[in-house]
Amino acid sequence: MSIFLAILTYFGYVFVVTMYTVKAVKYLRRPRHLRWDLYPVMHEERYRYGGSYFEEIGGAAGARKKHRLRGILFLLKEYVTMGEYFKRRKDYWLALYPWHIGFILIIAFHIFTFFAAVVMLSGIPVSGDSPFTAGRIFYYVVLFVGVVSFASGIVGSVGVAVKRLTAGDLRDYATPQNYFTYVFCLAVFASGFYAWYFVDPTFSEYRQFWVGLITGKPVTVAPAAVLHIVLFDLFLIYLPFTRSMHYITRIFAFLFIRWDDEPNLRGSRLEAQLVSQLGQRVTWAAPHIKSGGTWADQVES
Amino acid sequence: MKKKVTVEDMARADLQLATLEPSCLMPLPPPYDGPNRIGELTEEQKARYEASLDGVIGVGVQKPQSPAEEEALCRNFLSGLRKLLTKENNWTFLQPLVHSLDYCVKCQLCSDSCPAYLASGKQEIYRPTFRPEVLRRIINKYVKKEGGLLRKLTSSDIELNFTLLARLEELAHRCTLCRRCAQVCPLGIDNALISREIRKLFSQEMGIAAKELHELGTVQQLKVGSSTGITPKALANIIAFMEDDMEEKTGRQIKIPVDKEGADVLLVHNAGEFLAWPENPEAFAILFDAMGIDWTLSSDLVGYDAVNYGIWYDDVQAARVAVRHAQAARRLKVKKIYVGECGHSHKALLVIADRILTGDLNIPRESFLPLMERFVTSGKARLDPSRNAFPVTLHDPCNMVRLMGIVEPQRKILRAICPDFREMTPHGVENYCCGGGSGFAIMQSMNFPDWRNAVSGRMKMKQVIEAFADKPDPGVKKYVCAPCSNCKGLLRDLITYHGAWEKSGIYYGGLVELVVNAMADLKKPYIDWEWH
Numbered sequence: 150m151s152i153f154l155a156i157l158t159y160f161g162y163v164f165v166v167t168m169y170t171v172k173a174v175k176y177l178r179r180p181r182h183l184r185w186d187l188y189p190v191m192h193e194e195r196y197r198y199g200g201s202y203f204e205e206i207g208g209a210a211g212a213r214k215k216h217r218l219r220g221i222l223f224l225l226k227e228y229v230t231m232g233e234y235f236k237r238r239k240d241y242w243l244a245l246y247p248w249h250i251g252f253i254l255i256i257a258f259h260i261f262t263f264f265a266a267v268v269m270l271s272g273i274p275v276s277g278d279s280p281f282t283a284g285r286i287f288y289y290v291v292l293f294v295g296v297v298s299f300a301s302g303i304v305g306s307v308g309v310a311v312k313r314l315t316a317g318d319l320r321d322y323a324t325p326q327n328y329f330t331y332v333f334c335l336a337v338f339a340s341g342f343y344a345w346y347f348v349d350p351t352f353s354e355y356r357q358f359w360v361g362l363i364t365g366k367p368v369t370v371a372p373a374a375v376l377h378i379v380l381f382d383l384f385l386i387y388l389p390f391t392r393s394m395h396y397i398t399r400i401f402a403f404l405f406i407r408w409d410d411e412p413n414l415r416g417s418r419l420e421a422q423l424v425s426q427l428g429q430r431v432t433w434a435a436p437h438i439k440s441g442g443t444w445a446d447q448v449e450s
Numbered sequence: 451m452k453k454k455v456t457v458e459d460m461a462r463a464d465l466q467l468a469t470l471e472p473s474c475l476m477p478l479p480p481p482y483d484g485p486n487r488i489g490e491l492t493e494e495q496k497a498r499y500e501a502s503l504d505g506v507i508g509v510g511v512q513k514p515q516s517p518a519e520e521e522a523l524c525r526n527f528l529s530g531l532r533k534l535l536t537k538e539n540n541w542t543f544l545q546p547l548v549h550s551l552d553y554c555v556k557c558q559l560c561s562d563s564c565p566a567y568l569a570s571g572k573q574e575i576y577r578p579t580f581r582p583e584v585l586r587r588i589i590n591k592y593v594k595k596e597g598g599l600l601r602k603l604t605s606s607d608i609e610l611n612f613t614l615l616a617r618l619e620e621l622a623h624r625c626t627l628c629r630r631c632a633q634v635c636p637l638g639i640d641n642a643l644i645s646r647e648i649r650k651l652f653s654q655e656m657g658i659a660a661k662e663l664h665e666l667g668t669v670q671q672l673k674v675g676s677s678t679g680i681t682p683k684a685l686a687n688i689i690a691f692m693e694d695d696m697e698e699k700t701g702r703q704i705k706i707p708v709d710k711e712g713a714d715v716l717l718v719h720n721a722g723e724f725l726a727w728p729e730n731p732e733a734f735a736i737l738f739d740a741m742g743i744d745w746t747l748s749s750d751l752v753g754y755d756a757v758n759y760g761i762w763y764d765d766v767q768a769a770r771v772a773v774r775h776a777q778a779a780r781r782l783k784v785k786k787i788y789v790g791e792c793g794h795s796h797k798a799l800l801v802i803a804d805r806i807l808t809g810d811l812n813i814p815r816e817s818f819l820p821l822m823e824r825f826v827t828s829g830k831a832r833l834d835p836s837r838n839a840f841p842v843t844l845h846d847p848c849n850m851v852r853l854m855g856i857v858e859p860q861r862k863i864l865r866a867i868c869p870d871f872r873e874m875t876p877h878g879v880e881n882y883c884c885g886g887g888s889g890f891a892i893m894q895s896m897n898f899p900d901w902r903n904a905v906s907g908r909m910k911m912k913q914v915i916e917a918f919a920d921k922p923d924p925g926v927k928k929y930v931c932a933p934c935s936n937c938k939g940l941l942r943d944l945i946t947y948h949g950a951w952e953k954s955g956i957y958y959g960g961l962v963e964l965v966v967n968a969m970a971d972l973k974k975p976y977i978d979w980e981w982h
Binding site for chain 2: 176179180181182183184185186187188189190193195198199200201202203204205206207208209210227231232233234237238241245318319321322323324325326329392394395398399401402403405406407412413414415419420423424426427429430431432433434435436437438444447448
């Protein structure tokens with residue numbers, strides 16, 4: 150059983166990372182599109198009111214500073230606050246927010262547990278009365294993050310399901326997969342909560358499980374913990390088949406679509422890229438199009 | 451009670467999906483609270499075109515004459531849809547399109563940002579997520595060919611038939627592409643782009659497009675020189691008239707240079723202004739003269755008409771027009787192109803064309819607004835704000851503001867020359883579209899103008915009324931400043947349709963007219979306040 154559990158866990162992590170990477174690479178390899186800016190653009194000097202370099206004489210040609218960090222911080226802040234939902238639809242935010250916090254924290258829980266296991270392997274005991282500060286910190290962080298994640302996820306999973314079922318505009322566009330996902334999430338979070346509350350109140354067993362994963366010597370855990378681990382592994386395998394990638398692609402969309410205001414300067418790398426794309430053949434069939442010619446040919450016809 | 455419409459209903463030929471009863475529309479404040487009716491189509495029109503979306507015809511997709519014809523239409527649509535999803539045929543917008551198709555979670559956060567959806571009384575078909583969902587389901591079923599169980603899990607079913615296709619094309623023309631919906635989406639989904647891509651598919655694959663945008667728009671522009679039908683010869687006559695008109699208004703003999711090789715600046719202006727509002731290009735000539743700018747117009751085909759309707763429905767046509775603009779500038783060896791008061795031309799030449807024009811066609815292109823701001827605020831111009839001592843509000847053209855970030859120059863100008871300037875709510879990058887965006891201002895098909903005035907422009911009308919609410923007396927003349935030709939056209943129609951000139955003394959015009967009106971050394975006012 151312990152070997153099966155370890156293999157499933159290894160597979161779950163490798164699968165989700167591989168699938169997300171493949172999807173991300175595919176997304177990023179799509180050709181450079183025409184500009185489709187949408188303001189405010191957060192890296193602009195005039196971001197407070199949505200201004201751009203087009204407000205200056207010669208602005209497009211001039212060198213200018215992009216405040217990339219401000220843009221990144223803006224995007225990260227939205228993860229933590231989900232501010233647009235809070236601003237525009239508070240009733241939905243009340244369900245969505247704990248649900249998403251549940252996700253973020255359950256990932257953080259696993260990352261912290263992994264590092265707690267590494268710390269344990271270095272000879273530092275992880276517990277509430279560890280003589281080492283690092284041991285105590287990891288103990289309390291893992292405990293806090295894990296419990297909050299499970300509790301928040303349970304509330305959120307029930308909340309979003311209820312909201313999807315009761316709000317007409319959400320229900321009408323919901324798919325069976327939406328509800329399946331909510332139930333699946335609930336099972337993952339609830340099983341985690343159950344395992345913590347009844348079996349492993351300090352997550353010591355779960356840390357040992359991770360030590361086993363790292364050393365390649367799987368350990369046996371209680372059935373309640375097995376259930377949660379299996380469900381979580383299956384959930385990792387399931388994730389790439391959902392729209393969950395939006396956690397990552399939203400960053401791409403802001404950075405590479407909405408805020409992509411890079412001017413095409415003569416002799417630039419961008420220009421070379423565009424010249425190459427204008428050389429691609431078009432097969433559109435409408436009468437006004439020279440089907441089979443390149444994009445550049447279309448313009449000359 | 452409104453009928454509950456679902457995405458699946460798009461294929462059902464036995465019912466009209468939306469009925470725009472006047473009582474359903476978003477209310478306007480008195481005295482604008484009377485019923486706004488949308489004209490009925492004739493039986494002949496209904497028999498000829500598919501009109502069962504909302505009883506309105508904007509594009510007018512003709513009904514097929516046989517099952518074979520219907521089948522061919524569906525086949526062609528699917529062929530185009532496959533091309534839309536390839537990088538060769540759609541490198542131009544593939545990444546943003548696929549992002550919006552793949553990652554929308556249908557949280558409906560965008561719904562209340564759409565002025566057409568709100569103004570219609572929240573008709574389901576106008577919800578920003580509705581039409582993308584139709585397209586998404588077609589892709590899942592007919593392009594990705596998802597099997598029965600998977601399809602049932604990930605989306606509901608849909609049937610592809612002529613009714614659905616014709617409605618989808620019409621529905622893509624109930625979105626002004628203002629992109630307010632995209633602006634509020636925390637996931638970066640752009641449902642307006644999907645409207646545009648649907649239009650593009652119909653145009654580039656099936657040759658179906660709104661007549662005013664394609665046949666009378668880009669096709670005529672590329673052939674004759676302007677979507678207005680103005681030929682280079684007619685342009686010469688118009689310019690002679692404008693020079694006389696300027697002399698009469700200002701007492702100055704100002705020459706409008708045409709085809710001046712080696713001039714610093716080529717001004718490209720919406721040719722509709724030459725016909726409908728010559729006072730606007732005349733004001734540019736007066737101001738350029740006052741600034742001492744070495745400028746010229748072009749008489750090359752397309753070079754004298756800044757419009758580029760292609761950006762609303764067809765990438766190929768958009769590229770062709772943009773290249774003609776750049777070729778006109780290259781021939782004249784100008785250093786720079788200035789775009790006049792036309793929002794979509796700004797976006798077409800400065801933003802969209804930026805990734806089409808390469809090499810020596812990539813000539814610097816700018817908005818006129820920073821230049822005008824510098825002129826007004828530098829103190830060099832002798833301007834008397836008391837000449838503009840009437841209430842003025844500013845309409846923000848979506849293309850210039852939300853989609854380009856040109857927000858402050860026009861405000862700095864108005865604050866300097868209009869003592870009673872007041873903002874609309876909301877304004878700047880959160881503005882509402884005039885209702886004429888994406889070509890609606892020029893689409894005159896059947897009862898479409900009624901829909902535009904009663905629905906897509908309704909929110910803007912409400913904003914205008916509210917901006918002047920403190921001065922309802924029609925004897926107090928008020929000015930809606932719209933530095934965009936199409937917005938101005940729609941404001942003219944809105945003011946006429948809602949009787950705002952008679953009821954409240956609301957007038958409209960451009961920005962440069964206000965600047966000229968404030969020029970201290972002009973003997974008489976430049977703005978004539980004559981309703982026409």
